[in-house]
Amino acid sequence: MAFSDASLTALRVFREVAERGTLTAAAAALGYTQSAVSRQIAALERAAGTPLLERRHDGVRLTAAGQIVLRRVTGVVDQLDATARELAGLPAERATVRLGWFPTAGAELLPRALAALRRTDPAITVLSREGGTPALVRALRAGTLDVALLASAPPFRPPDTETPALTVHTLAERSLRVAVPADDPLARRGYLDVADLRGRRWIAGSGDDRVLGVWPGLDERPEIAHTARDWLAKLHLVAAGCGITTVPGALGSVAPPGVRVLPVRGGPGEQRRVLLAHLPRPLPDPVARVAAALRAAALETDTGE
CATH class of the missing domain: 3.40.190.10 (Periplasmic binding protein-like II)
Structure with a gap:
């Protein structure tokens, strides 16, 4: 079986797996079963005559051959989609x-x-x-x-x-800052010292982002009171007095009422x-x-x- 015989379905599945990082996520996005995705990838690898994916415990990674195929697949699939639209009499997707x-x-x-x-x-x-x-x-x-x-x-x-x-x-390039309740006594100074961050309750990211939201390099084990993925939820928890969290400096202008976003002095800068x-x-x-x-x-x- 030559690679030129690879099906368009297999190419689409391969691109989805490369983007999603796991066969399970690709199957969910495409509405396929995981076994169907595995069969398409196996057929494509047979056509290529070499493994295209490295299976690992945390998902998949493209092999060197897989990277070559991905670069080619992207253009082929996009061109075929454009051709299908033109044949169907639909306007081209411009700009x-x-x-x-x-x-x-x-x-x-x-x-x-x-x-x-x-x-x-x-x-x-x-x-x-x-x-x-x-x-x-x-x-x-x-x-x-x-x-x-x-x-x-x-x-x-x-x-x-x-x-x-x-x-x-x-x-x-911006400095990392800390969001504190507006009625916190420390908010009156307009800045925080690294020492002010010790012993505080933190609002951190959830899941794989758990460490986000805590000032890097604290010389103590942080007390994480709440976890949330959404940055706005974190800031509203700060406004409610539930803890403090780190934020990019640019969020200071859009912080909700009841929150002060302050720079931190002392120690190495966090950019x-x-x-x-x-x-x-x-x-x-x-x-x-x-x-x-x-x-x-x-x-x-x-x-x-």
């Missing part, structure tokens, strides 16, 4: 940009950029979705996102170790970067315009304009 973004980017950066685009480039349609860095990077590799906003913390490693390396631009990532190839004009709008919005939020 549509698929954007991924990390959760707190939706508080100010993303809306500001999209509002500007509606004024300057109304013909561009942006389809966006939120996600964590691993999921967004997989989607970039799978070709289901054109560009993604990522958050990065020290030591600022590349988003992944696959080849070719993603093209990454730093849009902003966070906002990154714009895409595959290492020239951006089509609509994608480049979206990237420029995101860059301008990041600059505006940095300068408080």
